[in-house]
Structures are given as C-alpha cells and as structure tokens.
Amino acid sequence: MNIPADLKYVDTHEWLRLEGEIATIGITEFAQEQLGDITFVELPAVGTHLSAQQSMGAVESVKAASDLYSPVSGIVLEINTALESSPELVNNEPYTGGWMIRVKCTTPPQGLLSAGEYAKLL
Amino acid sequence: MKTIFAQSSSGRKGVIPAKPERTAEDMLPKYLLRRTPPRMPQVSELDVVRHFTALSRKNYNIDNNFYPLGSCTMKYNPKFMEYAASLPGFALMHPLLAQQPGGESMTQGSLEVIHETERLLAEVTGMAAFSLQPMAGAQGELTGALLIAAYHKHKGNKKSKIICPDSAHGTNPATAALAGYEVINIASKDGVLDPQILGNALDDSVAALMMTCPNTLGLFEKHLPELVEKLRASDALLYYDGANFNAIMGRMRVGDVGFDVVHLNLHKTMGTPHGGGGPGSGPVGVSERLVPFLPGPCVYKKTDGSFALQDNLPLSIGRVTPFYGHFGVFIKALAYMLRLGGHGLARASDFAVLNANYMRKRLERVLEIPYNEICMHEFVASASAYETHGVKALDIAKALLERGYHAPTVYFPLIIKECLMFEPTETENKATLDKFCDDLIEILEQAEKNPENLRAAPVNLPVRRLDETKAAREMVLVDEV
Amino acid sequence: MPFVPHTPEETQEMLACIGVDSLDNLFACIPAGMRPKHFNLPDGLSEYESCSRLEDMAGRNKHPSISFMGGGFYDHSIPKAVDALSGRGEFLTAYTPYQAEAAQGTLQAIFEYQTVVTRLMGMDVANASVYDAGSALFEAAMMAARATGRTRFVLDEGVNPLYRSMLNTLTANLSMKILTIKRDKTGLPDLNALNGAIDGQTAAVMVQNPTFFGNVLDYTDLFQQAKTVGALSVLCVYPVMQAVLKTPGEMRADIAVADGQSVGQPLNFGGPYLGMMACSKALIRQLPGRIAGRTVDLEGKTGYVLTLQAREQHIRRAKATSNICSNQALCALRSLIHISLLGPEGLIKTAERSLELSRYAEAKLCALPGVTRLNNAPFGNELALRLPGPAKDFYASLAREGIIAGTLPGHWYEGEENTLLVACTEKNTESQIDRFAAALKMRIKP
Structure with missing residues (x-):
C-alpha cells in the first residue's frame, strides 16, 4: 500500500499536502481501492468556505458512494477539473493526477496523521 | 439486438388512430408549435410485435424461472387477477368522475372495491383504518412519515429525528430524510433490535422508529413488546415496513402489537405482478390515533349501504395521488384476498416460512448461515468462506443465472459480508427447492475446484457480464439513431 | 389450498428435515401475547366465484354514453397490441432488472422508453419513470432545490390542481416555500406576476402547457427570466399534444414532466399511470429513480444496465436523491409500445x-x-x-x-x-x- 511519507492524513482517508497555508487534498490509495472504479467526483465550487470535518463533496463508484470530508478549514482556491471527464485519475494516480481541491487554510490544520500513524489505521 | 429506432424506415406507417382534416398549423399559431415532428420509430405493427416479443424473451420472470430474491416476495402471480383488473367496467372509469356532480352514483362498483379492499387489509393487519392511496411501497413510507409528522405537530410535539436500524431497507432512511427528518441509525444485536440500544438513542426529539418484522435477516424481533413500551414512554411512534409481511399473515397482526403505521407492498404479499419494476401499490394502515390524518379523500359506506367520498377532512395530510392510488393494481389484491380468504392467507405465510426453513436446512452445510435458527420467510447466508478461492457472492449469483434461476438478493442487508438472501415464497414446490439446492451445492463445489468458471459466468445468457463502469462514466442514456 | 403446491407428505418431510413437528412450531418465536386478537376474514372462494364477485362490482359502475x-x-384509443405485448408474462412477472444479464428485455425497453421521452420533450435525458405527473412535479422541485441550494418556488395556478395539492402535501414537513401565482381574470397564467415573483431566492418556476384551463402558451421568455436570476424552469406537459406543440426543450426548460396516462394507459379510476421526467444533461445527477444506460459485455457485445445507481436509496440511503424504489416500469413499457405503434x-x-x-x-x-x-x-x-x-x-x-x-x-x-x-x-x-x-x-x- 502506497502511503507517501511527505503527506499528512486524516482518518476519513483523505490526504493533504501542506505548502505554507495552501493545502492540496485528495483521497488515499486505500480509499480508492475500497470504492473500486470511480465514476464521478463531486467537488465544492471555487470560493466555498469549508470547515474541518465538514462534507465537501462525494465520490461515486458503480456500487458505492462516499462523502468527502475536508481535513482543514479554509477557502477553496482551485478544483481539479480534469476529474470531470477522467474520474479514473483518482484510481490510477490518487496522490498526483487524482488530487481534488486546493484550499487556503484559514486556521492552522489540527489533528493530522503522519504516514506511519495513518498506516496503523488500515 | 437493434433498438426499435434502428428499425425505422422513413414513411413506413404503423397504427394511425384518426384521420383529421385539418393540420395543427391550421388550428394553432406557428410560434406555439414544435419545429420538427418527434423522431419516433416508423415501423409496422408486425415490426413492433416481433421487437417486443423478442425483447420479452431476454427476461427472467416468475412464469419461467424460480426467483428466490430475498425481500422481494416473488411468488406466483395468479392469472385470474389480470382478468379482474381488465374488466371494462373498472378499467374505463375516469379518476375525476366520482367527485363530479352525480359521479358517486356512477362509480358505486369502483368505490366498493376501494372500501372492501381497505376493510380486508385492516383486518389482516389489525390496524384501525387503511388508505389505498400511496402508489408504491416507498410512497407508502413517505405517507406514513407525513402522518407521523402531522400527529406530532397536532399534539404540539417538537420532533426532528427518525430512528432506523442498520438492517433497514434503504427506502426507510431515504424516506425519513425526504420527509424532513434527521435519520439516526442504530445497530442490531444478535441479529435483532436491542431495547437497551434503542433506549440509548431515544430522547424527546425522536418522532418514530421505522422497522420491519421479521427483519431483513429473516428473524422475528423478539424484544418487540419492550421496544413498544420504550417508544410509548417518549411519545414516539412505531412504523412497520410491510416488505416482509408475507411471513406473518394470520400469525401476528401489527396493529395488535402496538404499531402505529404500516405500509404493505401489495406487489409482494398480495401476489400482484412486479412488471419489471412496477407499478406497485403501497397502502398505508394506521392505529386509531392517526386515523384523522389519513390522506383524503376517503371512501365510506353510508347507512343505506351505498358508498360515498369524504373530502372534508380538516386534519388530513392532504392528497398524495391524483385520485385514489393504483386502482388497477389493488383490485388484483382484492381478487387475491377474496380467492384465498383468511385461511388461505394464513396458509400462504405458513408455507412461505416452511419453504425458507427447508432451504436453510438444505444449504447450511455449504453456506455459512450467520443466524442459523428458525427463520421466517427468508434467511441470509454468507459466502465469505469462498473468498479464499477468489469467489464472491456476485459470482455465485451469476452462476445461478446460468442454470436458469434468478439469483437471490446479494449484498443486502449490508451488515452481513458477502451476503446472499433467499426468499423462496410459498408457491414453489419441494421438487423445485430440491433441484435448486442441488444445483447450488454443485456450484459451490465448483467454486472450490474451478473458481474461474464462476467468475466467468454467465456464458449462456443474451449477454455476458456487463461493464457497469463504462456505463456510468460514458452515460449513453438515449439512442442516437 | 390455492397456490400452495405442497402435498401433506411433502410437508411432513420438510418439517422433519427442519426438525420441527408442525407448521405452528415454526412460529414458536412469536410470544403468546402477540398472537392475533382475531382474523375475521371471509372464507376463500373458487376462481369462478371470485371473478363473479368482481364482475358484480364492475356492473355497479354506470358508464356514460x-x-x-x-x-x-x-x-x-390504445391499440390492442399494447395489451398483448405488455401482458406477456416475461414482462409482467419480472422484477426490477438488478441482474442485468437476466433482464436485457426490460433494460433495453427502459432505454428505448427514455429515448422516446427525450424526443417527445426535446430534452437531453430522462429517467425510467416515477409514479405520476404529481409525484414527478414534486421530484422536480426536489431536484431544483438541490441544484440551486434554494427553497422558494413560484408555482402557476394553471398547473393541474391535483398535482399542486400533491406537491403541498409531500413538501409539508420541509422548509420549502411555494408561492402560488393566481391566474388572471380569464383563466390564463399571469405572466407578469410570474415574472415579478421570480427572484434570486427562487429555486424554480413551475408552469404547465396546455394549462389546466386548456390554454397553449410559449414560456420561453419566462424561462429566460428565471435563468438570469439562477432559477430553474419546470414545465409540465401533455404527451399527446406534445406531438405538435413547442417542446419544453425548445422553450429552454430545465426539467420537463408529464403524465404518461394519455399514451397507452387506461383511465383505471386513477392509476396506475406514469410520471415522465426529463431534464438537461447538467441536472442528470439530480434526477431521481432508475436510469438505464448502454454499455458492452466482456466480449464487447452491446447490452444495457441500470446506471448512476449511486444516486439511489439502496446505495445512498438517507442521502439519496429520492426514496423511490418501485416505479411504473410496465406502464412505461406500455407507453413505449403505444408510441412505437403510432x-x-x-x-x-x-x-x-x-x-x-x-x-x-x-x-x-x-x-x-x-x-x-x-x-x-x-x-x-x-x-x-x-x-x-x-x-x-x-x-x-x-x-x-x-x-x-x-x-x-x-x-x-x-x-x-x-x-x-x-x-x-x-x-x-x-x-x-x-x-x-x-x-x-x-x-x-x-
């Protein structure tokens, strides 16, 4: 199971990459595997104010749907529009091409897990 | 197979029902008309007959196949019921006629059908009154949830939550949410609801508990009296999902044991056909305290024996259907109840339970049965032991299709891993059950010896396994021919 | 015993296999206190007697000349071939097509039905039907509320009063505000009042063509006005008239609904009919109920499946687009056959x-x-x-x-x-x- 050491995680299976106050967010390899072939990704609009642990969208596969939870509080700066036509990127490249949103954090993120801590949950 | 659109030839005529002398352009201004005629198939009547006959042959159905689909009660649909529903005296009646001046006297027969069906359903369930208006089970649930909301509102109660067990049918939480309630899920214990767990979830904000009995594991809810007591104490109502009613006719009446609202699926319990997914009929029954809130209008019997409509119902939740629900469906249920009588209905449940238990015993050596005790009309098994061979419940389902059986329900209830849910119904004979069990046992032997055969199944149906991911990603939902 | 095939010997063998000595003992789990107080149902009748009872009742209806x-x-009028084909047991006694390989007949029929509905209405996509036009109007309102995040509706009085009354009942426990716009003195929709009532809080404007009073209108301007403030447009139509009238698509409606009764369903004293629902592609994930899609099998052969099921109650439960499960599949098949014949x-x-x-x-x-x-x-x-x-x-x-x-x-x-x-x-x-x-x-x- 690929759990990159340079990322942070939450127990709802989202990952985030923190660069200053900008967080890039996606779902983990474990999460995409559990869902199976992803057919649709619903993301918040740019400019949406998110609070940590709040639902920010959903991912759908043929036989399942799962809510996405924001690991941080902040404002959505950008969404990955490539997922509209190619949701399979979440399956194929969960940590790179399958990223979902970029958020400007309004408060410092809390309660994040390291790769090692997240690995223990699985 | 070609679609009907792909068979179209410009200029070929089918059935032309009328010969007007004027055209639409003669009669209406052009800006109100569509620019081009609708692109419908141009085919002959014989083309249509061949096309749909060929399509029909690609379906599994009760008339051809054993259909032990758990929670769906796929029993035989007696043919005489179709005759009853097609009587012109009923089928030609306009839905608004009874409410027009002089209309009641012209619709006495249809009003009697409604009154009699509601009366019989009330007696079967022990409820104070019934309304045939909800058009399917899920609409019966929604009507029930609205009745619950109206009751609490009338009493001045502030209630915002409905509790659903984790084993509930998906429609229960979906209905509660659609009716504006917050849904609280609770876990079962040893396969049934636990009074302690319910107690922990109960507070003044709970409007109702939605449950079914026997539950979706096929188990009777043995703590029911305690559950009723706890709910009563906090003025929460008890809702009965009638999807599993085929288990208990004549053995328990939900009204007698404290349920306040019940919906029945006539297309399950009362043998009306499912039609490839509908139409159903989901009448709702209520206890005395909810009668004033029933949807309107309602049919009552006057002292002179004639039937009339009452629409002046100040506490009614209002209208849930254009007139009175699926008349063309519930008349079949009336035909069924008249034919079987009380004794026949009770025997139907007895033999539904007998068949389920017989299958359970015959399969207990090859499938794990998580709650291997006397079940009601259905039981659940888990195929997780076959996962070591790379065989999933879905593969077993497909292998059954290959042998001419409809598959059991798979992956429901969600609380059992690799779940297979069997409901044979009472109308199947022992030989059918034995052959099915023999074939399933053989399939499970194959699962160990040649698992790839199961993973490749079915090979002898009109199509092999279909790419559902492609369907969902590409969304080709209409024909472009 | 009607429809229970067991011989007494078989019943005994089966009980012995289960390990109980009587049918009664299968129900031992039901406590004595929970047994029926009474079960006073009439005795069963023969098939002939049952039919006679119902024929008598049918005879007590009086048909206008x-x-x-x-x-x-x-x-x-409904061609007789509609009854003959839709009455085939292969369609009539099948369940919802969850096992696609064993239900290609029903699935392809749904796909063709969806095509017919979109072509009739000039819309992009359609679902496999809901119960009737009133429930379709309710589902359309729910779609608009989800899509816009708004809860106010502008509803014209020219929409069938039965559908409006259903909409009011079904939304009674929700935080939705439905503003009904009174007709003008001649029974026509008051287009100025409708226009004036639409604002930035409006989820959708809902109108009917022809109206309940029979008038035919073009709502293009009204729908344009709605669009400018981010509201959706819902148009309820009459399928037979839709063969000649300007389509919801041509008027740029976002959602079109109709009662399919007039194409292939007998009046039946109120049902079963079917609610036709179509919408623009942008709203597809808000559409309730079943949808069939075309795909291929693992040998590349064309086939059909129920698709986008993650919207539905059996997967999404409390977060589903609707609670609908059973729809009007057989009625939709009848409409499809009827329209194909004509x-x-x-x-x-x-x-x-x-x-x-x-x-x-x-x-x-x-x-x-x-x-x-x-x-x-x-x-x-x-x-x-x-x-x-x-x-x-x-x-x-x-x-x-x-x-x-x-x-x-x-x-x-x-x-x-x-x-x-x-x-x-x-x-x-x-x-x-x-x-x-x-x-x-x-x-x-x-």
Missing part, C-alpha cells in the same frame, strides 16, 4: 383530430345563448367555457342523460362556478358533440 372529461386524464404520424394525427374536434365543439357550444369561451387565447384539445348559470346544475342534469359534460374547475378554483372544461379526443365524434350541444341547449333558459 358520451364523455368530455379531461382535467389531465384523457381517454385516447409512430410520428399516428401521434400527430391523434393530436390533430383531438384539436379538430375541440374546435368543432367550440363552434357548436359557443353558438348557444349565453355560452362563451373563458378567454380567446389559443387552446389545445380542452376548451374552457363560461355557462349561463352554475355549471354543476347543467352537469348533474346532463349526467342523468348519460352525458358527462367535462370537468368542473369550480371544484378547485374559486370564482369558476360557471366554468366548464370540455375535452375532446379522437375517440369522440361530431355527432356526440351535436348531441351534447342539443342537450345543453334544452337546459339553457331563454
């Missing part, structure tokens, strides 16, 4: 003959003293007339002669006590209209 009833439910020409001729007869009725009835049209706007196959006195008195008197004069809107609309709606279909004739006009004339006091 002539009827002009409509009000959203129309008696159009083809474009049969559909258009049906609509035109209905229009033609309603114009004949206009000429005959408006020639009577004191009978006028409610308004002079264009109308479809249903004609709103003002009578010289309470319409219900004329109605009751004509009914005694076996003539059902139409529908009385006064039942639902204040101030329409003298109004009568007269609907014609291709099943009516000029001579019926002549008889009706003569009978009405005798009842009008000079």
